Structures are given as C-alpha cells and as structure tokens.
Amino acid sequence: MTDAEIRSLFPELMNERDGRRMVYLDSAATSQRPSEVIEAVGSFYANDNANPHRGTYLEAEKATEVYEEARNRTASFIGAESRDVIFTRNTSEAMNLLAYTWGAENVGAGDRVVITIMEHHSNLLPWQRLCRMKGAELVYLYLNDSFEITDSEIEEKINADTKLVAFTHVSNVLGVMPPVGKIISRAKETGAVTVMDCAQSVPHMKVDVNELGADFIAFSGHKMFAPFGIGALWGRDELLESMPPFLSGGDMIEYVREQDATWAPLPQKFEAGTQDPGAAAGLLAAISFMERIGMDVIAQRERDVYDYALSRLSELDHVEVYGPADRERFGAIPFNVKDVHPHDTATVLSADRVCVRAGHHCAQPLLKSMGLNSCCRISFSVYNSREDVDLLCDSLKKVRGRLGL
Amino acid sequence: MELDELYTQVITENSRSREHRYQMQAPSVVKEGVxxxxxxxxxxxxxxxxxxxKDAAFIGDGCAISQASANIMIDLILGKxxxxxxxxxxxxMGMIKGEVTDEDSLESLEDAQAFQGISHMPSRVKCAVLGWHTLEEALKGKDGNT
Incomplete structure (x- = not known):
C-alpha cells in the first residue's frame, strides 16, 4: 500500500483545516483510529447492545460473544491463552492491579522492587506507592552514557531480596529497548517475578509472551488503533490463580454469602462490574486491522520513517536529538530546538498542523537523569511517511525565527 | 490565534531578559511555582x-510565555x-479569563497586555499566569501590616 492509501484509512488524518492536513507525530500518546474500528464501535451499539455475561436474550448473547471474541483474538495476538488475558482500562490500571494484588501479598519490609529509570509513571508510581506502604526499597536500573543498562547494573541491583522487576519493553521517550533477555534471566536466577510494560511495543512489533519470557505484560488498546478505555494484562496462569481479586463487585464472583464470598475463575475474577464491550468490539477490529496490514509491514514502515527522521533531524542546525545514535530504536524520538523551550517549539509547529508532544512525557525521573525538564517528542505509527518528516523539518526551521532568535 | 500575535517582540524579548532573573541576596519572601x-x-x-x-527577582525554567510573563510582572510590581x-x-487574571476588557483597567498592565490574546489558547493560559499565580501565593497573608 502507498502512503496515501494507508493514510486514507484514518478519517482524522484526512481532515483538512485551512487547506492543510494533519501531520500526526504523537502516536506514542495515542494512535489514530482506522474507519473499521470506529464503525465496529458504532455497530456494537447499533446491533449488539446489551450487558455481556448476563441475560439470555439474543443481544445479551451477542454482547458476550463480541466481548469474549475480543479476548480470544487479543490472546492469540500475543500467543497466550484466553483465560490469562484480563481486560483493564489501560496499562496504568493493569500495573495498579498487580501492585495491589501480587505486590500487596508478596512484597514486604526490607524487600526490593527493581525498575528502570526509563519507566513511564504508569510503571513507576504503583511500585513506588507499594514500596512506601510496605517499607520495601524501590531500586532503579540506570542508563550509562550510551543509554545502556549494563550487565553489572543488572547483576548488582537484582539480588536475592528482589521480589519483583518491572520494566518497559520500549521507552516511550528514548525509543530504546532495555536488555530484556538479560533482565529476565537474572530475575529468574534470583527468584523475582517480572512485569513488562508493553504499551510501546505491542502496537509496533510482534510480541509473543512465550518468546518474551516475562511473568506479566500489560498494554493499552488506544495506542494500537483501538478505542480509549480498554487495555490488557496478561499473566502466567499459576500466578494469576494465586492472586486475590483487585476490584470487587458484579460479575467476578462464584458465591456471595453475608460474611464471605468465593471468586469466579480466571479471567472474570479480575473484571469487576460491567465491562466495556463497545471498546472490546473496537479492540477486536483493531487487531484484525493490524493482522490484515501485517505486523511485519507495520514494523518495516515505521523502521523506514524512524531512520529517515533521525537522519533528517541530525542535518538540522539548532536541533538537538537525544538518545543513542548507534542502536536500533523504536517509535519515539526526543529532541529540542536549541534555546527554545519545547512548549514554544510545539506551539510553532502546531501552526503548521504538525502535531508533536512537548513536556516530560510522564517520565520525570528519566528526564531529570538526562538533565532536562522537558523536551519535544515525535513518535510514529503505520500511517506516517517520509513526507511527514519533511513537513516536520520544514516547520522546525521556522521555530527559532518565530521566537525572535 | 496567529503566531505573530502570540510571539510578539515584547514577549520574545522579555522571555530572554536577564533584568529580573537572578538570585537575590536576602529576599524576605521566596515562593516556588510549578x-x-x-x-x-x-x-x-x-x-x-x-x-x-522594594525589590523582586525570579529564577526559572520554562517556555517563552511563562518566563516573559514573570519578567513583565516584576517590572510592574516593583515599588508597588x-x-x-x-x-x-x-x-x-481577569484579562486572561476575558472578564476584564475595559481599556482603563488594561492600561494599568502596561506590557502585560501583550498576553491578552492568550485567552484563546487554553493550553498556554497556565504558562501566562504562572508568575502571577506564584505572586498571589507569595503575598497570601501579607496584608500590608507585616
């Protein structure tokens, strides 16, 4: 498919304002949605609308069918069993679920939780709060000057006291991947459970839980063409079985008596209250879309645009790109225009309909460690093209002049 | 809003001014705003x-709007x-919210009138009011008799 053909599948990208199309470079925040996802959500409410897992009439059966089919497809998409895939609102909720269930039962005073300095706040704050509540120690794996986590850092920090290691698959700021295999094998060696934030990987590359080897992974639907409000947590069956419920309420029970209760089997045990089958219908359509385009095609298109952007940005005077130049990176590129605050850069770009993110990207400790308060970030998806990068660069050239420099 | 209206010369020059940007020797009030x-x-x-x-200064890190606004604010409040x-x-604050529009009132803001148009850019309003908001916090409880 050509760039224009792919773009035409996304209604928001076809909207012209003042005769100009949107150049959307903020997919790490949320993706745009293809028509078929938007239509699937509408179709659910028009044709299948009822509360799933309740009722015996046709629509209730159809709602259940759509919701569970979404789970089945999500599971097969990541090489998992359906009963081990729990729908959450997003990655943050999945991490909170883990912190308040597995974490609350297994992390105690004097124990260690290890995370990396690259974590999004969603994979940082639940562990920080857990450690503060339990008197446990939150320990960071830091990056060296080449933005690498060294073997000695991993061996030193992940020790016998470590109960849990939580880390991102791909940094939402730097686009770098930590040494996944080394972290997981060290954690296995010391008996720690591993949690991976896959919010920035599942939308962009083939992720298979069996190949990854982590004990839990979490990701968000809205970053992979699906609606807001649905994401997934996958966990090893025996771990999920051993955990108490997180939220309690409707639909997650076996029996409720006046003074106690027993819980539904997986995955319902972790899905209290009425769920969002409309969003699940959208997630199902999003996964179908990704499989039709092909994860290899998605990854290859993004690789081309990413590398092109790195080389174009490096040609621009006054643009400083952060992160390693010599390693494979994915999804996001952080940068600043010299002497211009990122919010001013983003404002000037937005006048040309170039949409970038400016700020701390929900990763304040990482930015601090890089000596920054904030930066601009561009990030890509399948619908981005070299032309988008050219339009960005044209607009970037105007920034300093606009600020009177 | 057009960029020309936002990044006016008054704002870009004030954003880089060092006039009021320094660490004071012994300030009687220090307030951080974020x-x-x-x-x-x-x-x-x-x-x-x-x-x-009697004297006022600030140090900070932020966008042109927030830094220019703080600098212009100090110009205005010195000696007041x-x-x-x-x-x-x-x-x-009234001007930013679009509630104060009469020329006599706006006149008292001198260069700070340059931020009037920002009320049309909701995402940048918080930048323009950061300095003033911090001033309000700093002056809380200072009724003039201290």
Missing amino acids: NPSCGDEITLQLELDGDVI TVEEAKALSGTF
Missing part, C-alpha cells in the same frame, strides 16, 4: 519593606504596595 503538566517552574523572590515591594500588586494580579 506547572506540573509541562514542567515550567519559577522561584519568585520578594523583598518587602513594610507593605512596599502589596495591595496594589494584588490588584494588578486580579486585573491580569
């Missing part, structure tokens, strides 16, 4: 002599009484 969503931060320092703002400074702040 925009948590974007990381803009300023530390406002005031030297009060009775109820008069606490009450006068609070009144100016009220006028500025």
